[in-house]
Amino acid sequence: xxxxxLYQYEPLTKNDAIRLxxxxxxxxGDLPLQCELLLCEASNIPAYEAVSYVWGSDQCPQTLxxxxxxxxxxxxLGSALKGLRYRDISRLLWVDxxxxxxxxxxxxxxQVSQMAKIYxxxxxxxxxxxxxxxxxxxxxxxxxxxxxxxSIGLKLPKNDNRGTxxxxxxxxxxxxxWMMGVMNAVESFGFPLLYESAWFTRMWIVQEALLAKxxxxxxxxxxxxxxxxxxxxxxxxxxxxxxxxxxxSREHFxxxxxxxxxxxxxxxxxxxxSDEASExxxxxxxxxxxxxxxxxxxxxxxxxxxxxxxxLDITPDYTKxxxxxxxxxxxxxxxxxxxxxxxxxxxWKRKHLSQPTLRDQPDHTSSSDYxxxxxxxxxxxKTFTELTEVRFGTYFGKDPKVPSIIxxxxxxxxxxxxxxxxxxxxxxxxxxFVHDEAHRTSDILMxxxxxxxxxxxxxxxxxYFENRQYPxxxxxxxxxxxxxxxxxxxxxxxxxxxxxxxxxxxxPLSLWKIYENLCISESGEIYAAIQRELDGPPxxxxxxxxxxxxxxxxxxxxxxxxxxxxxxINIFRRHxxxxxxxxxxxxxxxxxxxxxxxxxxxxxANVPFVLRDLSDETSxxxxxxxxxxxxxxxxxxxxxxxxxxxxxxxxx
Numbered sequence: 001x002x003x004x005x006l007y008q009y010e011p012l013t014k015n016d017a018i019r020l021x022x023x024x025x026x027x028x029g030d031l032p033l034q035c036e037l038l039l040c041e042a043s044n045i046p047a048y049e050a051v052s053y054v055w056g057s058d059q060c061p062q063t064l065x066x067x068x069x070x071x072x073x074x075x076x077l078g079s080a081l082k083g084l085r086y087r088d089i090s091r092l093l094w095v096d097x098x099x100x101x102x103x104x105x106x107x108x109x110x111q112v113s114q115m116a117k118i119y120x121x122x123x124x125x126x127x128x129x130x131x132x133x134x135x136x137x138x139x140x141x142x143x144x145x146x147x148x149x150x151s152i153g154l155k156l157p158k159n160d161n162r163g164t165x166x167x168x169x170x171x172x173x174x175x176x177x178w179m180m181g182v183m184n185a186v187e188s189f190g191f192p193l194l195y196e197s198a199w200f201t202r203m204w205i206v207q208e209a210l211l212a213k214x215x216x217x218x219x220x221x222x223x224x225x226x227x228x229x230x231x232x233x234x235x236x237x238x239x240x241x242x243x244x245x246x247x248x249s250r251e252h253f254x255x256x257x258x259x260x261x262x263x264x265x266x267x268x269x270x271x272x273x274s275d276e277a278s279e280x281x282x283x284x285x286x287x288x289x290x291x292x293x294x295x296x297x298x299x300x301x302x303x304x305x306x307x308x309x310x311x312l313d314i315t316p317d318y319t320k321x322x323x324x325x326x327x328x329x330x331x332x333x334x335x336x337x338x339x340x341x342x343x344x345x346x347x348w349k350r351k352h353l354s355q356p357t358l359r360d361q362p363d364h365t366s367s368s369d370y371x372x373x374x375x376x377x378x379x380x381x382k383t384f385t386e387l388t389e390v391r392f393g394t395y396f397g398k399d400p401k402v403p404s405i406i407x408x409x410x411x412x413x414x415x416x417x418x419x420x421x422x423x424x425x426x427x428x429x430x431x432x433f434v435h436d437e438a439h440r441t442s443d444i445l446m447x448x449x450x451x452x453x454x455x456x457x458x459x460x461x462x463x464y465f466e467n468r469q470y471p472x473x474x475x476x477x478x479x480x481x482x483x484x485x486x487x488x489x490x491x492x493x494x495x496x497x498x499x500x501x502x503x504x505x506x507x508p509l510s511l512w513k514i515y516e517n518l519c520i521s522e523s524g525e526i527y528a529a530i531q532r533e534l535d536g537p538p539x540x541x542x543x544x545x546x547x548x549x550x551x552x553x554x555x556x557x558x559x560x561x562x563x564x565x566x567x568x569i570n571i572f573r574r575h576x577x578x579x580x581x582x583x584x585x586x587x588x589x590x591x592x593x594x595x596x597x598x599x600x601x602x603x604x605a606n607v608p609f610v611l612r613d614l615s616d617e618t619s620x621x622x623x624x625x626x627x628x629x630x631x632x633x634x635x636x637x638x639x640x641x642x643x644x645x646x647x648x649x650x651x652x
Contacts, residue, residue, distance in 0.1 A: 007069035009037075009101040015110055016042040018118060019099040023091045029082050033073075034065045037099070038092075048092040050122035052208045053080045054130070054198045055097070055293060064098065071098060080128035083220060093126075094118055109316040112297075115204075116211055116304025125212040127205070127226075129197035129219040139224060141189045145182075146231035154234045156265040161238035169242075182239045183247060191232060192248040194219060195257035203290035203297060206283070207304045209260055210267045230261055255289065267305075279306060280333065281340065288378050294318075296325045298378040311336050322379065323371040327413065330375035334406050334415070339604040344376040347612070348574070348589035348625035372413045373623040374651045404604025413652055420639050420646040422599040422608065422632060423580035427464070428592050429457055431572035443546045447530055450569060451519055454484075457577050458516075464579055471583050472631035479630045481512035483577065483585040484568065486628040492570065496563055511564050518561040525558045526565075575628075584632060589625025597624060600649075601635045608632065611651070619649045 012019070017039060024034040040046070054076050062078030064071045073081075077097055085091055100111045111118075119125060152168050154161045169175040186192065194217065199205060209215060215226035237258060240247055247253060263286050270279065283305045287298050300316040312332055320328070333341050371377055407416035433439050433449035440446070458480065465476040472479070485493055488508045498505045506514075518524040533546055554562075575587035580599060588597070592610050598621075601608050610624040638644055 005069040007037075007066050007071045009104070010039060012039065012107060012110075014041055016114065018042075018045065018094065018111070018114065020046070020048050021093045021095050021098050023081060023085045023093055025086045025088050025090060026082075027087050032063065032065055033078065033081050033085075035081075035098075036067060045121070046092060047123050048094055049124045049126050050094040050119050050208070051080060051084065051126050051128060052199070052202075052205055053077060053128040054202055056198075073097060076128075076130075079131050080218075083128065083131060083218060084126055094122060105318040109318055112300055112316040113303065115207065115301075119208050119304070120211040120213075122213070124214040124216060125208055127199060127209075127215060127217045129194060129199045129217055131220045132193055139222065141185070142191060142224065142232055143228055145186070145189075145191075145235055146228040149231040149235040152235075152238075154231070154238055156234075156261075161234060162241035165238045166242050179239055180243065182235065186232070186236060187248055191236075192253075194224070194229065195233065196249045196252050200252070200256035200260060201291050203287050203292040204301055205260065206263060206286050206290065207301055210264060211304060230264075233258060233261055259286065259289070280312070280338070281344070284344075284376075284378065288380075295322045295379045296320070299325050299329045321369060323369055323375075326378060327372055327375040330372075331408060334374070335408075337404070337406075337604075339404050339602075341376060342374060342602065342605060342609070342623065343607075343626050345374050346589065346609075346623040346625035347373060347591045350377055350591075370413060372415065372652055374415045404602070407648075410650060415651040416648055417651065418603040418646065419611075419649045420601045420603075420635075420644050421649075422601065422629070422638065422644050423582045423584055425578045425588060425592060425594050425597045425599065425610070426581045427460065427579040428588055428594045428597075429453070429460070429577045431576060434569055434572045444530055444533060446569060447519075447526075447565060450565060450572070451527070453572070454515070454568070455520055457484075458520075461579070461585070465583070468583060470585075470631070474631075476585075477512075478509050479585050481508040483587060483628065483630045484508065484512065484571070486571065486575070486587050487630065487633065492567065496567055497560075506560065511560070514557055515561050515564050518558055519565060525555060526561055529554065529558075578627075580629075584629050586627055586629040588627045592624055592627075599627065599629055599632075601638050603635075603639075606635065608635070608638075611649070614652075619647070621649050621651050623651050 020038045020040055022036045022038055024036075026032075026034075056074050056076035058074070060072035060074055062073045062075055064073050064078075064081070074097070077095065081095075084093070096111075101107050153164050155164075165179065169179050197219070209226075212226075217224045217226060217229055233253075236247070236253070263283075266282065280302070283302055284298075287301055292298060292301075296316075296318065299314060303314040303316070306312060306314075312329075314329070317325070330341055330345065404417060408414065410416050431450075431453055433446070433453065438445060439449060461476060461480050470476045470479045482488065485508050488494075488497075497511065518526045521527065529550055533550060571587065574590055576590065576592055577585070578588040578592065578594075579585050584599070586599075588610050593612070597610050597612050599608055600611050605626075607626050608629050610627045612622040612624055614620040614622065632638055639646060
């Protein structure tokens with residue numbers, strides 16, 4: 001057969017069979033890529049290596065020659081194969097783009113189901129980071145750094161490497177000088193080119209890296225064992241934590257490369273000792289923050305990562321639309337009792353903060369591209385605002401005192417579940433300013449807008465409660481102060497205002513009064529200091545619009561008020577203050593609305609939710625998100641209170 005013909009795949013006769021690529025040798029990188037594809041049954045698979053790489057562009061300018069035809073492959077894969085082939089002997093590889101018939105969705109689904117086994121059985125995984133002439137060819141300086149890391153005693157991410165390296169340099173001038181020069185040395189060796197590689201941003205590498213018996217990184221002709229790469233990364237991380245040295249591509253280092261080291265450590269620590277629900281959430285977060293060609297793979301890639309006790313049957317099916325894959329995945333978790341996924345779902349997590357278009361369809365839950373609000377949308381990575389959201393209570397999760405009964409018999413997109421309806425939201429105050437780009441780059445603008453927002457909230461509260469009591473009979477200002485910080489139950493509040501040694505713990509009302517006196521009052525210390533900043537000379541050294549002198553002066557209370565201000569900003573990024581019809585106050589999730597939205601406890605959940613009532617004639621609701629209601633955070637007590645209405649609702 002002519003090599004001009006496109007290669008025709010032979011079908012895999014057994015579900016557990018795979019193909020291996022025998023890459024022929026070449027004495028020069030300019031020579032054509034030649035190979036054979038070998039069909040191997042599960043009982044007779046020879047030793048092979050698996051290639052991990054970035055697909056890159058969909059364009060396929062490179063040619064892979066086989067005895068009976070050719071295959072067109074991407075520039076990225078062509079570069080990887082030319083870089084990995086030997087000069088004198090063939091190399092047996094597994095490469096997804098070639099070893100799977102990408103035009104056959106049935107075969108593709110079967111092979112993706114075996115990915116964990118394929119990568120786990122490979123003798124070695126070869127991670128191709130790219131090709132760059134700037135990468136040094138001498139690996140010895142990097143290996144020296146790796147050895148020094150081990151001699152210092154630095155360990156995996158969950159250990160106190162910062163404390164270890166500070167102890168190592170304490171009282172030793174030579175060690176101190178060496179540490180201060182580490183970042184310059186790392187850059188001179190070209191090491192940042194490795195962790196800057198797009199390879200670390202890929203979603204599938206999480207599975208590939210975790211399952212590898214041995215992992216080796218390649219950047220052109222430069223290669224490095226994963227253990228040595230990890231050692232140097234730990235050294236950079238520890239030095240940076242100790243002295244905050246300038247770091248090249250800090251975001252890429254932390255978000256992708258260091259995160260992969262962390263997830264490998266988590267994987268090893270959790271083997272045989274993990275909670276299935278928390279593991280699903282952890283790995284979904286890791287996958288969601290990375291890039292992939294097909295959004296369905298954000299669920300399918302989870303198959304090889306879950307512990308054996310997860311109880312989820314994730315069967316890849318590329319004939320299903322993305323929304324069905326996500327809703328089926330959520331449905332399976334809910335049926336297993338994982339009510340906690342509702343906290344990752346809802347309108348507050350939708351990218352554009354917009355309500356699904358429902359009214360224009362005769363049956364608004366029959367559209368194949370509709371993602372129900374009870375299903376998380378994994379199509380966008382978690383943003384900074386999501387990572388800083390307040391976790392009311394110890395953590396979102398199950399309430400063992402109020403078990404949930406899940407029912408999907410009313411339709412594939414309808415979740416029938418019991419809930420206790422509490423009240424209607426009548427006032428909701430959006431904090432739009434925190435999402436404005438100009439405010440994010442100016443602490444002065446952010447302070448003034450936050451101050452004005454809090455003043456308006458307090459004025460509305462005082463007006464609302466002028467002739468009425470708070471429902472729990474406590475002082476409305478106390479309820480307001482606790483509502484602003486979500487009951488002071490989240491970890492960030494504890495770290496900032498409670499757990500500091502040798503300092504008095506501050507309750508939310510005390511903090512509010514300090515903020516009111518120093519920030520809202522026109523004679524307050526911080527407000528006056530901000531006014532001086534506005535009137536001061538522009539040439540002063542500044543950080544986000546505020547001079548260094550601002551941070552050098554000020555009372556102890558001013559420091560507390562400034563920290564409280566920043567804590568409020570983080571809260572307002574994901575939560576809006578509300579007042580309900582009966583006078584309850586709290587924090588509603590982003591995208592909440594007055595009049596149409598109701599407060600409710602869903603059976604099985606340990607915090608209340610905001611639901612959007614679609615009609616007076618049906619029990620259909622949209623899930624908006626979790627909320628804090630001051631004085632009403634005990635689901636069991638609410639359920640037993642005859643003043644509140646309980647029954648079965650439909651979340652769509």
